[in-house]
Structure formats: structure tokens, C-alpha cells
Amino acid sequence: MRLYPRRVPDISANRCFSLLAHIDHGKSTLADRILEICKAVDPRDMRAQYLDSMDIERERGITIKAQNVRLNHKGHILNLIDTPGHVDFSYEVSRSLAACEGIVLLVDASQGIEAQTLANCYLAMEHDLAIVAALNKIDLPSADPDRVAAEIERVLGIPASECLPISAKTGAGVPELLDAIIEHIPAPTGDPDAPLQALIFDSYYDAYRGVVSSIRVVEGTLKSNARLRYVQANATHDAEEVGVRLPAPTPVESLGPGEVGYIIAGIKDVGAARVGETVTEAVRSAPALVGYRDPKPMVFCGLYPIDGDEFTELREALEKLRLNDASFTYEPESSGALGFGFRCGFLGLLHMEIVRERLEREYRLSLIATSPNVEYLAHRTDGGVEVVDNPSAMPQSNTLDFIEEPYVTVTILTPTDYVGTLMELCRQRRGDMKKMEYLSEARVELAYELPLGEIVLDFFDQLKSRTKGYASLDYEPLGMRRSELVKVDVLLNAVPVDAFSTIVHRDKAYEYGKKMTSKLRELIPRQLFDVPIQAAIGGRIIARETVKAKRKDVLAKCYGGDITRKRKLIERQKEGKKRMKQIGRVEVPQEAFISALKLEE
Amino acid sequence: MTPALDRPFGVYVHIPFCAARCDYCDFATWTDRSGELITAYVDACVTDVTRRYTREDCPPATSIFFGGGTPSLLPAGELVRILDAIPRVSDAEVTVECNPESADEAKLRSYRDHGVTRLSFGVQSMVPHVLLSLGRVHNPESVERCVGTARDLGFETFNLDLIYGASGESTDDWRRTIERVLELDPPHISASALTVESGTPLARRVGEGECAAPDDDDQAEKYITADELFADAGLDWYEISNWARPGNECRHNRLYWDQGEYLGIGCAAHGHTGALRWWNVRTPERYVDLVRHDGTAEAGSEALGESARSEEAITLSLRTRSGVVADPVQVECSRIVEEGLATWESANLVLTQRGRLLANDATARLLAAGDVVRELAPTGRPAGRG
Numbered sequence: 001m002r003l004y005p006r007r008v009p010d011i012s013a014n015r016c017f018s019l020l021a022h023i024d025h026g027k028s029t030l031a032d033r034i035l036e037i038c039k040a041v042d043p044r045d046m047r048a049q050y051l052d053s054m055d056i057e058r059e060r061g062i063t064i065k066a067q068n069v070r071l072n073h074k075g076h077i078l079n080l081i082d083t084p085g086h087v088d089f090s091y092e093v094s095r096s097l098a099a100c101e102g103i104v105l106l107v108d109a110s111q112g113i114e115a116q117t118l119a120n121c122y123l124a125m126e127h128d129l130a131i132v133a134a135l136n137k138i139d140l141p142s143a144d145p146d147r148v149a150a151e152i153e154r155v156l157g158i159p160a161s162e163c164l165p166i167s168a169k170t171g172a173g174v175p176e177l178l179d180a181i182i183e184h185i186p187a188p189t190g191d192p193d194a195p196l197q198a199l200i201f202d203s204y205y206d207a208y209r210g211v212v213s214s215i216r217v218v219e220g221t222l223k224s225n226a227r228l229r230y231v232q233a234n235a236t237h238d239a240e241e242v243g244v245r246l247p248a249p250t251p252v253e254s255l256g257p258g259e260v261g262y263i264i265a266g267i268k269d270v271g272a273a274r275v276g277e278t279v280t281e282a283v284r285s286a287p288a289l290v291g292y293r294d295p296k297p298m299v300f301c302g303l304y305p306i307d308g309d310e311f312t313e314l315r316e317a318l319e320k321l322r323l324n325d326a327s328f329t330y331e332p333e334s335s336g337a338l339g340f341g342f343r344c345g346f347l348g349l350l351h352m353e354i355v356r357e358r359l360e361r362e363y364r365l366s367l368i369a370t371s372p373n374v375e376y377l378a379h380r381t382d383g384g385v386e387v388v389d390n391p392s393a394m395p396q397s398n399t400l401d402f403i404e405e406p407y408v409t410v411t412i413l414t415p416t417d418y419v420g421t422l423m424e425l426c427r428q429r430r431g432d433m434k435k436m437e438y439l440s441e442a443r444v445e446l447a448y449e450l451p452l453g454e455i456v457l458d459f460f461d462q463l464k465s466r467t468k469g470y471a472s473l474d475y476e477p478l479g480m481r482r483s484e485l486v487k488v489d490v491l492l493n494a495v496p497v498d499a500f501s502t503i504v505h506r507d508k509a510y511e512y513g514k515k516m517t518s519k520l521r522e523l524i525p526r527q528l529f530d531v532p533i534q535a536a537i538g539g540r541i542i543a544r545e546t547v548k549a550k551r552k553d554v555l556a557k558c559y560g561g562d563i564t565r566k567r568k569l570i571e572r573q574k575e576g577k578k579r580m581k582q583i584g585r586v587e588v589p590q591e592a593f594i595s596a597l598k599l600e601e
Numbered sequence: 602m603t604p605a606l607d608r609p610f611g612v613y614v615h616i617p618f619c620a621a622r623c624d625y626c627d628f629a630t631w632t633d634r635s636g637e638l639i640t641a642y643v644d645a646c647v648t649d650v651t652r653r654y655t656r657e658d659c660p661p662a663t664s665i666f667f668g669g670g671t672p673s674l675l676p677a678g679e680l681v682r683i684l685d686a687i688p689r690v691s692d693a694e695v696t697v698e699c700n701p702e703s704a705d706e707a708k709l710r711s712y713r714d715h716g717v718t719r720l721s722f723g724v725q726s727m728v729p730h731v732l733l734s735l736g737r738v739h740n741p742e743s744v745e746r747c748v749g750t751a752r753d754l755g756f757e758t759f760n761l762d763l764i765y766g767a768s769g770e771s772t773d774d775w776r777r778t779i780e781r782v783l784e785l786d787p788p789h790i791s792a793s794a795l796t797v798e799s800g801t802p803l804a805r806r807v808g809e810g811e812c813a814a815p816d817d818d819d820q821a822e823k824y825i826t827a828d829e830l831f832a833d834a835g836l837d838w839y840e841i842s843n844w845a846r847p848g849n850e851c852r853h854n855r856l857y858w859d860q861g862e863y864l865g866i867g868c869a870a871h872g873h874t875g876a877l878r879w880w881n882v883r884t885p886e887r888y889v890d891l892v893r894h895d896g897t898a899e900a901g902s903e904a905l906g907e908s909a910r911s912e913e914a915i916t917l918s919l920r921t922r923s924g925v926v927a928d929p930v931q932v933e934c935s936r937i938v939e940e941g942l943a944t945w946e947s948a949n950l951v952l953t954q955r956g957r958l959l960a961n962d963a964t965a966r967l968l969a970a971g972d973v974v975r976e977l978a979p980t981g982r983p984a985g986r987g
Binding site for chain 1: 869
């Protein structure tokens, strides 16, 4: 194997840094400019958002997977680590930050700092990282760098005079930004001869190579062919290939402290090389680096193939996807209304959307999702406690003492104009205000304690529509709290339809029941008998609609001897019968349930 | 004329011309056509039927049906020209659909003289505002006049065609229609529920909220009213939408429900010969052109496999008074009987009044359940002449 010639024994020339920015604040464009200035990519191969490799990333303008690239600039080696920017992936961000000595805080000079960026910036401060602030898009007429710099100074204590005005689009100010990175971000420290401690901050599955992990060496030296131990997974692997990304993957003999690269070790499942994992030597083991956490799903939903025949395909797709994303969970479940599917757990709503979109796009599946829910603790009257991630599995109300639900602290940054409407939204969602602080005359930071269950429904959409998209949101878990929650069942002719069972606050039960029953009344076809549709809490009916019995179907006459048309009509009806889901005595086409769930979305 | 044979065989002739187009009609009809087209069309029908008889081994017709459109809009001589071109048995049933407005005495006399045995009048309703809402041009009095004329001319049997459930038709309106129609003592009535077919002016009006879509419950009530009043007047149902005094069932109509064979002559007409269901092109111009140059105006056909054929048989037969032969131990059959949709009459499963209203549903269930219905009853051919 030809190896990339190494001549960087001098750690002091290394810089490891990350870009933190809100969606659309220009992070990927800045990364493109940096690649160009450092001549990392042949101009003929350059394309926009070079580091975002997934279609979904490019389309949505977001980064989902962490990427890294090693650049040469003015005698220094710059390791740029591109991080995901969304609250769902805050743990991944924290691991990326743990691989850095500093960050570039990139803020849109007309928009100002946003909630997630702020949260990630606080995270960087907790890690004692150096911060280089840059105000982007100064070429736009709406740019107001002075106001935004003042805001950054007020919120983060970074002197306004140190904020660099740049335009990632035109490239203005970017060389100066690189100089500032070299000047302000400290070089890594570490002993190349110490026992190895290397941090995995991203892993993905490659069909040919197996798992490829992005890695930052903290102490010691990671050598190609070394026998390694993965501490959290408690497994040993051989380093088949160690390399750096220039950005083309390029094998090297070894990586020393403060170096960033990748490792391939014949691993078949990203779950065995998780984000946050510590890699050390098998013979001379070092302890794990601090900060590892098992990814914990926060949001759950049922995923069902619209065509029941695609169940096997769905299972295979989930298996394959999980090779690449160890942070979602799935287990088979069956629903009377939707057939066979999976109960899946996700880090958050965006994560859920991404997984679903990838299943539909990359595996060509048509899926229907039940409405998302969180994980509850059900305290039974006999003192037992159950973890419930599917509302239909909640114990019966007569055996239930009380329910606990996850709470989060929500931070919202918003222009002052929208404070009123956001306070109303948070109040409706059972929020408890903890803080309100003016960042500047124009912008306010709000902090609320809210049940996560209230956020997973449509909180984010509401936030965006009420503030014309100007407010931003971040949240972090706060723990479980006891709430006045009830399980609402929807019954069709006295038989519960599992897909519509939900857990809501007592005060909202009626509203939900009313909405679901009237929606289903429109969608459930008339049967040969009256069908009551009821919403119930335990044995108590809180809403009721009736689908009146069907008395007649098409009695059109047979024109001109056209029997074919009649036969085809009956044939369609017959096929329809076969696709019917039977809920008790009631026959419902699966499409009716799907439409009801779609309306819910 | 040929003596009567055992094998029933029909000829359906489609006359696509109308004085005006009714709002609910999605059938192939054309207004504003020149006399030239009509002559050419009649020529084409004559050529088509003659050619069919020459090339295929068709038996003489036991029933002939001129439908439309408005066959009575043709000059009587033109209609007779087609009729004379069709070989038929001596006691063939020959029906002509008539619009009360265009069926004058001279025309009906000519029909009678040339072998037409049965008239079918498009009455639809006997209430003026209902007729108006259907976009019909005649008035109720013309129906009475026509029926009188037909009787005077010695037509032994005729049909009155009714439509119920139009927008603005009250229950009383429908009852009044039935009563006035029954006063005419018709030997045969067909009554069908107004259906909104896509692409019709009615569909547009319903779509734009100009008038209400027909209501299933209202139509169900009206069916029940009709069925009971007809029965009281001695008219028994023999197919979901057809009632007749015994012996006055339409022989041609029976052919459809018995999977019988018939030729389709004229544009948009359907035929059933051999094991093939086939249909002609939709417009009269294309029909004329194709018959003239290609020799056939068939637009398409389908050959039914054995199972499709038997499912079709069940579908059609279940609509009739004889029902289907079924095995009482089969689950879906007994369920349908339990639910009051059908009753057993010896080995035959026959729809009840409630079942007739839900015939499609009942049929689809029987078919979906699989081998429930084993085979068709060897249904007797219609007893009397239609």
C-alpha cells in the first residue's frame, strides 16, 4: 500500500476546529471556500456543499453526518470537522466538539444568533474551546453586522470588535478568518508515546469497507495494523486502514495526538463503533475518555408499509439503515388497523423524518407513520412501574396510579414582535416560563419548561408559522415529571382502533376525541348497520359520532348491453373487500386509516 | 322471416341521435347532426349487420332492441330499413325506445306495420319541475297521449322508463310519478336511480354546487316505495330495476342477465358473441367511416377466462328474480341470509328488497369469499313474450 508521506511530527502546527452555524447561515458555503483557499479540491471537481454527501443534506441544506477534512494552509494543518446542526443530534455535536480545541461561530449578519447555535456555543464553552466569531453574508444589503456583533458580545461575552465580517459566498474575509483560526485556536497537546486514546466522533457503513469511523487521536499513536480495543463495546479489532481525508481518503501509517482521520477495522455494524467510543490499544489499554453516552431515543412512532406485502422489505431496509445509524431503534409490532409494522424510536423529530425519508427514497417503500409520541413511565396501583413507548400499551386506567412524562427545557430566540404569540403557544402546551431576557432591543430569549410530548406534535411548525420563520428553538432533557395524563382510545363499534390510541393531558382529551371521531366519520365507509365511533377514557365515553347504515349502492342501469362495465365495477369492489381491515364487525379500507393519520400529520 | 328456434339471440341497435342532451346522460348521444349523417349512419348499420350475419354464424334474432339516444327521432322508414336488414324469427320481440315528444301516431303505426312489437317510453318523471331538473323537454301529458296511441294501435306490451332521486324531487313527487304512471296500467316498468356520471352536465352542476348530489338514503326510500306500489299494481320485479306483469318481461333484457348472445350494431354498442364481449367505436362519424372502409367498427373486446366468466354469471344472475344456486352451508351465503339481504328459495339464493338495494355489496362479498356459489341455475328462458 502506498502511504501518504507524513512529515508532521510537530503538533504545534495542528489546529482542530469545528464550524457552528444555524441552518442557512452559510456553513457549507464557508466550508467550500476554505477547501478552495487551501487548494484541497481540484477546481474541476468542486461542487457546492462539497462535504454534504447525502442527497437529503443537500436538499434540506442541513448537515446530518459529521464530516472532516485535513487541510494545509500556511505551514499549518487545519482539521475541519463539520458537525450536524440540529437539536436532535446534540450528542453527536458534543462529541465533535470534544474532538476540537476551538470553534468558528458563524452567524448570519442579518439574522443574528439562533437558539441551537447558542446552545452549541454554550456547549463549546463548557468544553473550554476557543471561539472565533464570524459574521457571514455581509455582502447582503440587509446585513447589519454591528447589531449582530453587539448581540454576540451581550449573549456570549465575545467582544464585538473581534467578530470578523466575512462573505462565504464571495470569499471576502475568509483568508483573514483562516489566519484568526491559526492565531486564536490553540494547538493540541498530547504524548505520542502514551497509551492510545482516540475518540470516534462519527461512523458510517460502507458496503465495501464495512464501518468507517472518523477519529481524533487524543493521546498516543494510532498505527495501521495495530490490534485495538474498543472500550465501550468491549471488543478488539485490527486496524485495517488508518487514513486522513484530504478530502479524498488517503491511507497513512499512523496518526499522532491532535490528528484527525479515519479508521477501518473490519467492523460490520456502526453499533459496534458508536459516536463517543474510545479506541485504545489491546495490549496497553488506556481508560475511556469521558462523555460517552448511549444514544437514547426520545420520540417514537409506528412505521407501517402501506402495502402489507412490503413488510419484509421494510424489515430489511431498517436492518440496513441501522448499520449506518445506531441511534434509532425498531421492533416489530402489529396493529389491527395497519397490519404488521415496526415501533421505532428516534433521537427527535428531524431524525424521525430523515429515517422515514431515507426508507422511502433509498429503499422505495411507501410508509405510513402513526402520530409520534414520547416514552412514559406508568406507575401501577400495585407499585410496579412500566416504560411505555406505545400509547396502546398503556395499562388500563383501573390499574394505573399515575403517569410520568419527559420534560425538557426549551430555549427560544425570537424577534420581540412575536413574544406574545410564543408565550401563548407555550401556555397552550403546558409550558412553565423560566426566563425572559432581551438580547438586544430587537431580540428576546425565552426559556420554558415543557413536556416533550407537547413538542413532538407540531410545536416546531407552530413556532415557525407564528413567527414567519424568525424564531429558533433548542431543548434539552430535564427528566421525568408526573402529569395529569390520560389515555384516549378511539372505538369503532365498541372495538378500540390501536393506531389512534393516544396519551394526552386530561384537559385536551375531549378536543382530541372530538377531532378524531369526526375525522373518522368522514372516512369510514357506511356499513350495513349503524357504526358508533367513540372516544373514551377507560370506560367513559367523551365523544361520539355515528356512521349511518348504508342502505343502497350503485343501481345504475345497464346501457346498450355494456356488461363489461358492470363486471369491472364488481371486480373492483371484490378486490376492495379483500383489502379491507376488519375491526370487530366493521370493515374499513386501510386507506381510511391512512388518510386519518395523514390528516393528523 | 324464419321460424322460431330454441337458441335466443339478440341484436342491439344504437341510435345515437337526440333532440337535446339530457343532463344526466353519459351515453353516446349527438345532437345537431345533419340529415346526411343520419342517412349515412343508417346505411352503415345496415352494412354492419348484414356483414356480421354473412361472416359469422349468427342465428336469426329472437329479440331486437333499438336504443339510444332517441331511436324515435329517426324517420320511421330509416329505422325500418335497419330492422328489415336483421334476420329474425317470426315471433321476435322488437323494441323501440321512444321519446314521448317524437313518437307521433304515424311513426308508431309504421313501426307496428313493420314488425315492432314493443315500445319503451322515456318517461323519467310525471312531475314537470323534476323533468326540468333532469333537462328533459317533454311534458307529462305527452306520455299519456303516447300510451293511448300505442294502445289504440294494438301494441300489446310497452315499457315506461323512470328515473328517481333527481335534485329537488320530493318523496311526494316520486309517489305522484308512480301513481300517474300506474294509472296508465303499464305492462312493464323500469326504474333506475339517478346516477351522476363523470363528464356529464349533471356532474358539473353537482361539482359546482349548483344542485345537490343524489342522496343514497333518499333513493333507497324511493326504491322501496316504487317496489311496493308496483307489486300492489301487479308488477313483479324480475331484475333489480325492472318490473313486469307476468309474461311481459323484456326478452332482450333477460338476455343481458343470462349471459346470452347478442350483436351490437351502431356506435358505442356492445355485443356478446362466441366467448367474446366487444364494443364499437364511440362516435357516429368514426362508426360510419370504419364500417365503410374497414368492414368492422369494433373498438375493443375481451375474452373472459373461466373464472371471470363464472363470476360474471353470478354478478348478473344475482340481479334477477331467479337468483343463484348456492350451497347453504357456505359461510358468506348464510351470513347474507342472516343479515336479511337474501332468502333461500329451494337451492336458489334470491335477493330480498334490502338485498337488491345492496346488490353490489352482496355480490362482491360472495365473490370475495371464494367458492361460495358453485354454479348457475339453469335459468329458464323468459316464459312469455316481452
